[in-house]
Amino acid sequence: xxxxxxxxxxxxxxxxxxxxxxxxxxxxxxxxxxxxxxxxxxxxxxxxxxxxxxxxxxxxxxxxxxxxxxxxxxxxxxxxxxxxxxxxxxxxxxxxxxxxxxxxxxxxxxxxxxxxxxxxxxxxxxxxxxxxxxxxxxxxxxxxxxxxxxxxxxxxxxxxxxxxxxxxxxxxxxxxxxxxxxxxxxxxxxxxxxxxxxxxxxxxxxxxxxxxxxxxxxxxxxxxxxxxxxxxxxxxxxxxxxxxxxxxxxxxxxxxxxxxxxxxxxxxxxxxxxxxxxxxxxxxxxxxxxxxxxxxxxxxxxxxxxxxxxxxxxxxxxxxxxxxxxxxxxxxxxxxxxxxxxxxxxxxxxxxxxxxxxxxxxxxxxxxxxxxxxxxxxxxxxxxxxxxx
Amino acid sequence: xxxxxxxxxxxxxxxxxxxxxxxxxxxxxxxxxxxxxxxxxxxxxxxxxxxxxxxxxxxxxxxxxxxxxxxxxxxxxxxxxxxxxxxxxxxxxxxxxxxxxxxxxxxxxxxxxxxxxxxxxxxxxxxxxxxxxxxxxxxxxxxxxxxxxxxxxxxxxxxxxxxxxxxxxxxxxxxxxxxxxxxxxxxxxxxxxxxxxxxxxxxxxxxxxxxxxxxxxxxxxxxxxxxxxxxxxxxxxxxxxxxxxxxxxxxxxxxxxxxxxxxxxxxxxxxxxxxxxxxxxxxxxxxxxxxxxxx
Numbered sequence: 001x002x003x004x005x006x007x008x009x010x011x012x013x014x015x016x017x018x019x020x021x022x023x024x025x026x027x028x029x030x031x032x033x034x035x036x037x038x039x040x041x042x043x044x045x046x047x048x049x050x051x052x053x054x055x056x057x058x059x060x061x062x063x064x065x066x067x068x069x070x071x072x073x074x075x076x077x078x079x080x081x082x083x084x085x086x087x088x089x090x091x092x093x094x095x096x097x098x099x100x101x102x103x104x105x106x107x108x109x110x111x112x113x114x115x116x117x118x119x120x121x122x123x124x125x126x127x128x129x130x131x132x133x134x135x136x137x138x139x140x141x142x143x144x145x146x147x148x149x150x151x152x153x154x155x156x157x158x159x160x161x162x163x164x165x166x167x168x169x170x171x172x173x174x175x176x177x178x179x180x181x182x183x184x185x186x187x188x189x190x191x192x193x194x195x196x197x198x199x200x201x202x203x204x205x206x207x208x209x210x211x212x213x214x215x216x217x218x219x220x221x222x223x224x225x226x227x228x229x230x231x232x233x234x235x236x237x238x239x240x241x242x243x244x245x246x247x248x249x250x251x252x253x254x255x256x257x258x259x260x261x262x263x264x265x266x267x268x269x270x271x272x273x274x275x276x277x278x279x280x281x282x283x284x285x286x287x288x289x290x291x292x293x294x295x296x297x298x299x300x301x302x303x304x305x306x307x308x309x310x311x312x313x314x315x316x317x318x319x320x321x322x323x324x325x326x327x328x329x330x331x332x333x334x335x336x337x338x339x340x341x342x343x344x345x346x347x348x349x350x351x352x353x354x355x356x357x358x359x360x361x362x363x364x365x366x367x368x369x370x371x372x373x374x375x376x377x378x379x380x381x382x383x384x385x386x387x388x389x
Numbered sequence: 390x391x392x393x394x395x396x397x398x399x400x401x402x403x404x405x406x407x408x409x410x411x412x413x414x415x416x417x418x419x420x421x422x423x424x425x426x427x428x429x430x431x432x433x434x435x436x437x438x439x440x441x442x443x444x445x446x447x448x449x450x451x452x453x454x455x456x457x458x459x460x461x462x463x464x465x466x467x468x469x470x471x472x473x474x475x476x477x478x479x480x481x482x483x484x485x486x487x488x489x490x491x492x493x494x495x496x497x498x499x500x501x502x503x504x505x506x507x508x509x510x511x512x513x514x515x516x517x518x519x520x521x522x523x524x525x526x527x528x529x530x531x532x533x534x535x536x537x538x539x540x541x542x543x544x545x546x547x548x549x550x551x552x553x554x555x556x557x558x559x560x561x562x563x564x565x566x567x568x569x570x571x572x573x574x575x576x577x578x579x580x581x582x583x584x585x586x587x588x589x590x591x592x593x594x595x596x597x598x599x600x601x602x603x604x605x606x607x608x609x610x611x612x613x614x615x616x617x618x619x620x621x622x623x624x625x626x627x628x629x630x631x632x633x634x635x636x637x638x639x640x641x642x643x644x645x646x647x648x649x650x651x652x653x654x655x656x657x658x659x660x661x662x663x664x665x666x667x668x669x670x671x672x673x674x675x676x677x678x679x680x681x682x683x684x
Contacts, residue, residue: 105651107448110654111448111651114448114450209632209637248636262553264553376654377654384640384645387639388470
């Protein structure tokens, strides 16, 4: 999730005149050096061979069902998370034109949805946001008959606590947050947050610019469950985070891999998809799940109650649950693919990427974020305070 | 903008009546007025209304009347963030002036045909997206970037210079992006400057320093002031560069305002910060105007 969103500062004259300066709409894809490309092409050929071997491919099932709705779908999704190739194929198969708008955080999506400015048919929230949306009665229940491909999802990613019975959502991708080590610059063994945040690595660390993430690492360090964010626990975390933040060189949720690739930092605490891309790019990068604790995130597709084209949205859900389509997503964004049927089409190298696919034992140990209501702004306030301490 | 308005003093009108615009003038102004109403006045009112609202635990905006957002804004950390933003904007403005004035002078004094070409050269980089230009700087400045590779290969340094994600990178990025806003208005002033006045200063015995400070600077002051405003004001709230090239170690006010509308999902507080920033601009503009009138 949240990769290179960022700052379209287009008309520079307009920017100069706007008193409040510049915006950071998450619509543009940043021209970062994408290490995903070599990885994608390397894996493409065996995948293609696979495809040829199994002509009973899900592509052939496309009967182009008519939903009876105008041929349009407004998709509101994370930036750098939905490959253009998937959207093109969907349009080709169904004739439905997809309008894409991006966001860079769950909260941004929530705020825009609540403001009611845009018309969205399909959103892509993470688990705790789905939970909150269900509680607030903002999602439309799915017609299970329209998404038969849900059967492709691995059992452990179906019927999850945030949406029992998948009444409202289907999983897109899952992932973790872990440590990336540039072993050329850091010869010591790194196994934990405590190893990363040492004085000797001051100015050599990139972390996600995400207050809840940062605080959750502190909670892990204290052995407190990541969802127990009472004022008292936040007070306990404060000294730890206060010690960590001055060591950080770069805060970046959008493309933390950039600073690591360019050699500007040696250590990172980043999304697993970013980690996987780094592992593909260079052998000197190592992926470590911190021993203090790791949390699993699951991003899903859901339909807001206000959607104008809910049937088209269900059609899209079912489409991306096709194994072959799902592998396309994995190629561009190597997160933990919850689609068990799709994993058969992934190359051994893709499956062996430790950042993309943690072991089942590891997954069992992981916590997931829950909705924490208004404590979220207290967390943001805490981290802001410590950044300017 | 005030400086622009006062730049070319029109022939004094004989009475206030004659200066009142006729219906024709209003007609020509209508598109601009509508634009201002829709995209400046209306959003500003909305911002102010929001700034007195509250949010519920889910993040919905609840329209009540409370000063809480403003009270929360008067905290040490927000002041520090604001001071930090103003400091970078100030540094950027000063450097842009130091670099931009000679450039604008040179262009303005060049033969007429070459002027357009030179102005074009100033503008050309801005045909490329802001984002691409900023990423270009990252590839130049990073530890394994172009500049460090060149320095290492030439033997001038033995280990890479740390340039990315430093205050140096931030100021460089800001100056690079805002320089044309300084050059353009100064150039306009320089172009209009009557060379005879400079010559007269020399004839009357002024040295280069005196001619510069007593004649050239006062005559190009409107351009300099306009340029300073055009650079300083947007640079305060600019955070794209501070996050991309500075690593976002110390947040800027623009970044924090945006965060309130997105990550922190607290639009009322973001609106309060935005309103305060707007107020700050108005007050500083008002003070400069008042000082000019008394001067």
